[in-house]
Amino acid sequence: xxxxxxxxxxxxxxxxxxxxxxxxxxxxxxxxxxxxxxxxxxxxxxxxxxxxxxxxxxxxxxxxxxxxxxxxxxxxxxxxxxxxxxxxxxxxxxxxxxxxxxxxxxxxxxxxxxxxxxxxxxxxxxxxxxxxxxxxxxxxxxxxxxxxxxxxxxxxxxxxxxxxxxxxxxxxxxxxxxxxxxxxxxxxxxxxxxxxxxxxxxxxxxxxxxxxxxxxxxxxxxxxxxxxxxxxxxxxxxxxxxxxxxxxxxxxxxxxxxxxxxxxxxxxxxxxxxxxxxxxxxxxxxxxxxxxxxxxxxxxxxxxxxxxxxxxxxxxxxxxxxxxxxxxxxxxxxxxxxxxxxxxxxxxxxxxxxxxxxxxxxxxxxxxxxxxxxxxxxxxxxxxxxxxxxxxxxxxxxxxxxxxxxxxxxxxxxxxxxxxxxxxxxxxxxxxxxxxxxxxxxxxxxxxxxxxxxxxxxxxxxxxxxxxxxxxxxxxxxxxxxxxxxxxxxxxxxxxxxxxxxxxxxxxxxxxxxxxxxxxxxxxxxxxxxxxxxxxxxxxxxxxxxxxxxxxxxxxxxxxxxxxxxxxxxxxxxxxxxxxxxxxxxxxxxxxxxxxxxxxxxxxxxxxxxxxxxxxxxxxxxxxxxxxxxxxxxxxxxxxxxxxxxxxxxxxxxxxxxxxxxxxxxxxxxxxxxxxxxxxxxxxxxxxxxxxxxxxxxxxxxxxxxxxxxxxxxxxxxxxxxxxxxxxxxxxxxxxxx
DNA sequence: CTAGGGTTAG
Numbered sequence: 001x002x003x004x005x006x007x008x009x010x011x012x013x014x015x016x017x018x019x020x021x022x023x024x025x026x027x028x029x030x031x032x033x034x035x036x037x038x039x040x041x042x043x044x045x046x047x048x049x050x051x052x053x054x055x056x057x058x059x060x061x062x063x064x065x066x067x068x069x070x071x072x073x074x075x076x077x078x079x080x081x082x083x084x085x086x087x088x089x090x091x092x093x094x095x096x097x098x099x100x101x102x103x104x105x106x107x108x109x110x111x112x113x114x115x116x117x118x119x120x121x122x123x124x125x126x127x128x129x130x131x132x133x134x135x136x137x138x139x140x141x142x143x144x145x146x147x148x149x150x151x152x153x154x155x156x157x158x159x160x161x162x163x164x165x166x167x168x169x170x171x172x173x174x175x176x177x178x179x180x181x182x183x184x185x186x187x188x189x190x191x192x193x194x195x196x197x198x199x200x201x202x203x204x205x206x207x208x209x210x211x212x213x214x215x216x217x218x219x220x221x222x223x224x225x226x227x228x229x230x231x232x233x234x235x236x237x238x239x240x241x242x243x244x245x246x247x248x249x250x251x252x253x254x255x256x257x258x259x260x261x262x263x264x265x266x267x268x269x270x271x272x273x274x275x276x277x278x279x280x281x282x283x284x285x286x287x288x289x290x291x292x293x294x295x296x297x298x299x300x301x302x303x304x305x306x307x308x309x310x311x312x313x314x315x316x317x318x319x320x321x322x323x324x325x326x327x328x329x330x331x332x333x334x335x336x337x338x339x340x341x342x343x344x345x346x347x348x349x350x351x352x353x354x355x356x357x358x359x360x361x362x363x364x365x366x367x368x369x370x371x372x373x374x375x376x377x378x379x380x381x382x383x384x385x386x387x388x389x390x391x392x393x394x395x396x397x398x399x400x401x402x403x404x405x406x407x408x409x410x411x412x413x414x415x416x417x418x419x420x421x422x423x424x425x426x427x428x429x430x431x432x433x434x435x436x437x438x439x440x441x442x443x444x445x446x447x448x449x450x451x452x453x454x455x456x457x458x459x460x461x462x463x464x465x466x467x468x469x470x471x472x473x474x475x476x477x478x479x480x481x482x483x484x485x486x487x488x489x490x491x492x493x494x495x496x497x498x499x500x501x502x503x504x505x506x507x508x509x510x511x512x513x514x515x516x517x518x519x520x521x522x523x524x525x526x527x528x529x530x531x532x533x534x535x536x537x538x539x540x541x542x543x544x545x546x547x548x549x550x551x552x553x554x555x556x557x558x559x560x561x562x563x564x565x566x567x568x569x570x571x572x573x574x575x576x577x578x579x580x581x582x583x584x585x586x587x588x589x590x591x592x593x594x595x596x597x598x599x600x601x602x603x604x605x606x607x608x609x610x611x612x613x614x615x616x617x618x619x620x621x622x623x624x625x626x627x628x629x630x631x632x633x634x635x636x637x638x639x640x641x642x643x644x645x646x647x648x649x650x651x652x653x654x655x656x657x658x659x660x661x662x663x664x665x666x667x668x669x670x671x672x673x674x675x676x677x678x679x680x681x682x683x684x685x686x687x688x689x690x691x692x693x694x695x696x697x698x699x700x701x702x703x704x705x706x707x708x709x710x711x712x713x714x715x716x717x718x719x720x721x722x723x724x725x726x727x728x729x730x731x732x733x734x735x736x737x738x
Numbered sequence: 739c740t741a742g743g744g745t746t747a748g
Contacts (some may be wrong), residue, residue, distance in 0.1 A: 066740080067739075096739070099740055138742090139742085168741085174742070199742090200743090202742070233743050233744045237742040274746090275745060302747075332747085365748080426743050669747040
């Protein structure tokens, strides 16, 4: 039998010569060898057929050779490399043969080969691409999200006068949808004279998956109004749109419609229904459906697992996890990401460790993205860096999701340089990658650089979205760039078409208020077209605290508490301004109010990662095994600080503490100070200390950190709820503006 | 003889 290495030239050519008057494509349609191809169950059998075909000369019949290639490329035991070798042996492949190979590559893991083969075909084949060629290459372009290449194909389609072929047009809709060019997808759709059900499905899917579920549902209603009968595929996309909108009512209606109108129920459709119920928050509906499903697969189980996990019912989630027929990586990912997204990063990482310990399925991109997000929350840079190394070792290509998470992780763990390094190392940067980098610069106080990156992003023709503008405004806020902030805020809708949302208003109030333009901030709130949320009033309240405007602070606070009576942050901020202005009676009144209504201040908590494990400290915490050492370090710190003239700033106390030395005690026990003391004890003098705090750093801790960085010659990175402080040689990167 | 649309984790 012919091995892969057998040179084709060594095999004598069969004397068969095609007659010019006969269509050589259908020379041997019923040749017995051809039916053998269909019966092959592995690649070796195909190789034997290949050899046989070479001997008989059947191989030089294009129809037969194409059939062989199809089998090589598309069967369950496919080998594209072998298909390519077979192809390369064909002296003059015809259009059909080229199409076969292009088709095979389009649905392979390497769709770019499809496009390269297409180009080769244009160069080498005497025939022009036909109506079969374009759906294949458009599919490849969709997979690759190769927007420009696909547009080029669209142009070729028009020139070749194939613009009316329904298969091609539907492929174009799908292509534009996958590239996120929803307007173009729709334009192609509306111009179709005779839309079929696939046209509708393609356009509905484009909008459902492109974050426009409302439009998808409108299109579905239009479809019904035009008496086009939806099928199971339509319903899968419609359900997916309901899930994205969290529209349980309409979702239920769709399910009942499916039953009433006899849309064929299959596993995929049932899974889509399950997913809709879960995403709309009704695990009960999901359970009922799950129990009566005639067939379940791993997707069904994973969806149920997701349902329990997103409700925080981890016991039930774990039970489903153990009960499912096999735990693939998606199941692990559901656990990891649900912990991460509900603010339980330690639990998320515990599952990640479990996955590795158990030699479970190989982590994929999603695993790493979720785990990196957990590291970012914790400030766990050692583990985060380890994951980065793992990605490199596995030879995984950084896609935009991974790039974004790495940038975010490094930035939130305080290593801006590494974040930049990752950013610079990649070729593809989508809006999320750019936005993450802008956010990274913003949180490190490098507002000017953030704005510079924004203009580079525009140069790279990447369209900013709502998140980008939140980050830009955040950058302006942290760096005190008031005029720039104002300009961006007023340009975002007019120039970039992004309607300001509540976050943008909150940022803008923050920018104005922080810089002392309290009146303008109030005006902005009064003129807002959407009603202000607690975050907007919170920004104003924060600004009042900073600028000592008690009257306005009280007003802002009362609005805030109207909307959210249990907002402890409001009490804390108001208490801070009373303390700052010496109104200790008001402070104690507020304390009583909080006590009476059972509202507790969120306890301050700081964490620090040393040698890969994360240590947490609360105020006055003495639960740590090294507690004794920490407290003696604190004493030493306190002594050295006083010797250089440091006076504790007691206005930063929420509690009304009567005795002066008690105040000092309460201050020195702030969690960030404990964490810094622990860092000084346990890490090498050359290592920076990286602390993450759940609340904002208080002014006293800020001053202390500055002094410590000088006294102990240590860099300290302190991340608080809003931003980063990088202390070095007695200064902070925020220039005391935060 | 070739073609288009769908469900889980970010």
